[in-house]
Amino acid sequence: MSIVYHGVKTKIIIKSNEVIFEGIPRKIHVGRYHSWEVVRESLPENISILAEDENGTIMALSDSTKKIYGIQFHPESIMTEYGQKIIQNFLKIASC
Numbered sequence: 155m156s157i158v159y160h161g162v163k164t165k166i167i168i169k170s171n172e173v174i175f176e177g178i179p180r181k182i183h184v185g186r187y188h189s190w191e192v193v194r195e196s197l198p199e200n201i202s203i204l205a206e207d208e209n210g211t212i213m214a215l216s217d218s219t220k221k222i223y224g225i226q227f228h229p230e231s232i233m234t235e236y237g238q239k240i241i242q243n244f245l246k247i248a249s250c
Contacts, residue, residue, distance in 0.1 A: 159186035163233040166213045170204040174214070174223050174243050178236045184213070185231025192226065221247055 163183045168175045192212040194203075204223075205214035213226045223244070229237040 158189045160189070161233075162186050164207050164213075164227070166205045166207050166227070168205045168214075170202065170214075170216075172202075172204050172216055172223075173247055174216070174225075174240065175204065176243050178239055178243075182235040183233065184227035184229075184235070184237075185233030186227050187231070188226065190226075192224075223247070 162185075164186050165181055166184050168178065168180050168182070192215065194212060197203075197215070200217055200219045202216050202218050203212050203214075204216055205212075207213055211226075214224065216223045225240070228234060229240040229244075231237060234240070
């Protein structure tokens with residue numbers, strides 16, 4: 155990754171109707187604190203891409219055979235719009 159995204163606000167595009175993003179607009183800003191990214195070509199068939207940034211970097215994914223989600227941003231960050239809603243949705247999925 156040529157650009158380091160530590161403490162950076164980025165716009166993402168949600169591409170899925172998964173419960174984790176229920177009640178959230180398709181485009182939101184999120185807080186990033188990392189320099190890594192998932193290599194799209196390395197994903198097995200059962201992994202679905204749920205969100206990407208404007209450069210096509212994968213920002214959320216899920217395993218379609220299990221209730222497993224991966225998010226490449228910080229929903230707890232003050233920079234993340236709808237972060238509390240994402241956390242509430244996760245707790246609903248986890249039956250908490």
